[in-house]
Amino acid sequence: MARNSEAWTHAPESLEKGYFVDPKIYVDDGIFREEQEKIFEKVWLIACHESEIEARFDYRTYKHPAGHNLIIVRGEDDKIRAFLNICPHRGNALVSESSGNFTEACPSGGPYRITCIFHAWAFDMKGECVDIPRRAEGYQERVKKCDFGLREVRVEVGYGGFVWVNMDDSAPTLKEHLAGALDSLEPMLSEPLEIFHYHRAIIDGNFKMWHDTNSELYHDYLHYHNRITGFPTKEYWERKFITYKNGHAQVTGMRLKYDNYGSQAKRNLGWPGLPPNGWALVDLFPGITFNIRAPAFRIDTAIPIGPNRLFIEFRGFGLKSDTPEQRARRINDHNSIWGPFGRNLPEDLLALTGQGQALADRSEAPFILHGRNENNKIHDEVGMRHFYQEWSRRIGRSPSEPFAVKHQVAAE
Ligand code: FES
Numbered sequence: 001m002a003r004n005s006e007a008w009t010h011a012p013e014s015l016e017k018g019y020f021v022d023p024k025i026y027v028d029d030g031i032f033r034e035e036q037e038k039i040f041e042k043v044w045l046i047a048c049h050e051s052e053i054e055a056r057f058d059y060r061t062y063k064h065p066a067g068h069n070l071i072i073v074r075g076e077d078d079k080i081r082a083f084l085n086i087c088p089h090r091g092n093a094l095v096s097e098s099s100g101n102f103t104e105a106c107p108s109g110g111p112y113r114i115t116c117i118f119h120a121w122a123f124d125m126k127g128e129c130v131d132i133p134r135r136a137e138g139y140q141e142r143v144k145k146c147d148f149g150l151r152e153v154r155v156e157v158g159y160g161g162f163v164w165v166n167m168d169d170s171a172p173t174l175k176e177h178l179a180g181a182l183d184s185l186e187p188m189l190s191e192p193l194e195i196f197h198y199h200r201a202i203i204d205g206n207f208k209m210w211h212d213t214n215s216e217l218y219h220d221y222l223h224y225h226n227r228i229t230g231f232p233t234k235e236y237w238e239r240k241f242i243t244y245k246n247g248h249a250q251v252t253g254m255r256l257k258y259d260n261y262g263s264q265a266k267r268n269l270g271w272p273g274l275p276p277n278g279w280a281l282v283d284l285f286p287g288i289t290f291n292i293r294a295p296a297f298r299i300d301t302a303i304p305i306g307p308n309r310l311f312i313e314f315r316g317f318g319l320k321s322d323t324p325e326q327r328a329r330r331i332n333d334h335n336s337i338w339g340p341f342g343r344n345l346p347e348d349l350l351a352l353t354g355q356g357q358a359l360a361d362r363s364e365a366p367f368i369l370h371g372r373n374e375n376n377k378i379h380d381e382v383g384m385r386h387f388y389q390e391w392s393r394r395i396g397r398s399p400s401e402p403f404a405v406k407h408q409v410a411a412e
C-alpha cells in the first residue's frame with residue numbers, strides 16, 4: 001500500500017533505532033559543521049601518496065575536509081611535511097598550483113623556498129621563515145623571523161607509503177587510530193607502490209552516503225560485473241564483515257570468477273599477498289577505502305565541502321617494480337573497472353548522485369534503512385551500523401534521532 005504524507009515521514013516502528021537513520025543527517029548545515037569540528041579536525045586522513053611527491057622539493061596541495069588548505073612537501077632532507085597554505089604575514093595563500101617543485105624560482109623569489117607573492121616573505125621546506133624583505137627598516141626588532149614560521153601539521157607516512165595528516169596535535173597516533181584495521185593488508189602493502197591514476201568526482205551528495213555505499217555489498221545488485229563474477233561463487237556468500245575500534249570495518253577476501261566475464265586472461269598478473277583473482281577491502285572511518293582487486297589497487301578518499309557537496313579522489317596504484325607490460329595490464333584492468341568510464345565505479349557514483357538529489361529535499365526524504373542482519377555476512381549492513389556508532393560517539397547525536405535531546409553514546 002502506498003503511504004500518505006504523514007505515514008511517509010514516520011520513523012519505521014518495527015525496527016530498532018540503530019537500524020535506520022534520519023535523512024536530515026545528510027543535509028543539515030549545523031551537523032556538517034559539527035562533523036568538521038568533531039570528526040575531520042581530529043582524525044587521520046590520507047592527503048596523497050609519497051609517489052606523488054617523489055623528488056626533493058616536490059609539493060602537492062590538499063583540501064582538508066575540516067576546511068583547511070594544506071601544502072604537502074618533500075624536504076631537502078627527504079622528509080615529508082605538511083603546512084597550512086597560509087602566509088603568516090597577512091594570510092595570503094602561499095601556493096596556488098595544485099602541485100609543483102620548489103627548486104624552480106618564482107617571480108617573487110628564489111628557488112628552494114616557498115615565497116609568498118604578496119610581500120615576498122620566504123620560508124624553507126621545514127616551515128621556517130627565512131626572509132622578510134626590509135624587516136629591520138619597517139619592524140626594527142619588533143618582528144623576528146623566528147616568530148613567523150608556518151603552521152606545521154602532523155604527518156605520518158605508512159601503510160603502503162600514504163601520507164596521512166592530522167590537524168589535532170594531541171590526537172592518538174595513526175596506529176592507535178587504525179586499531180589494527182589495516183593489519184590484514186600488510187602483505188599487500190609490503191612492496192613500494194606507485195600511483196598511475198588519479199581522478200576526482202564532484203557530486204551533490206553527502207560524504208556519509210559514499211561511505212555507506214563502500215561499507216555494504218548488498219548494492220552488488222547495482223553492479224553487473226560484480227554479480228556475474230561474484231554471486232555464483234560460494235566464497236562470495238561466505239565473505240564476512242570484521243569491525244574494528246574507531247569505526248573501521250573490513251570485508252574478508254574472496255576470489256572472483258572472471259572467466260564468467262570473459263576477461264580471465266588479463267587477471268593472471270596478480271598482486272603480492274593476494275591469491276589469484278583475489279579481492280581485499282577495508283573501509284576506514286570516516287571516508288577512506290582500500291580496495292585491492294588483483295591486479296589493481298584503488299583507494300578513495302572522501303572530501304566533503306558542504307553537507308550536500310562532495311569531492312571524492314580516486315587513485316590507482318601499481319608496484320614500483322612493475323615492468324612496462326605489467327604496468328600496462330594493471331592500468332587496463334583498473335580503468336576497465338574503476339576508471340571514470342569503467343564498469344563499476346560510475347555505477348556507484350550514479351547511485352550517490354541519485355541519493356544526493358532525492359534526499360536533499362528534506363521534507364520528502366524517507367528514513368534510511370541500515371537494517372540487514374545476516375550474521376555479518378556479505379549482505380549484512382553491520383559495516384554501516386558500526387560507522388554510525390562511531391559517528392554518534394564523536395558527534396554526541398543519535399543518527400536516527402539527531403535533533404532529540406543530545407545524548408552521549410558510550411565509547412566502544
Ligand atoms: S601576505 Fe604573504 S608576504 Fe605578505
Ligand SMILES: [Fe+2]
Binds near residue numbers: 223
Ligand atoms: Fe559499489
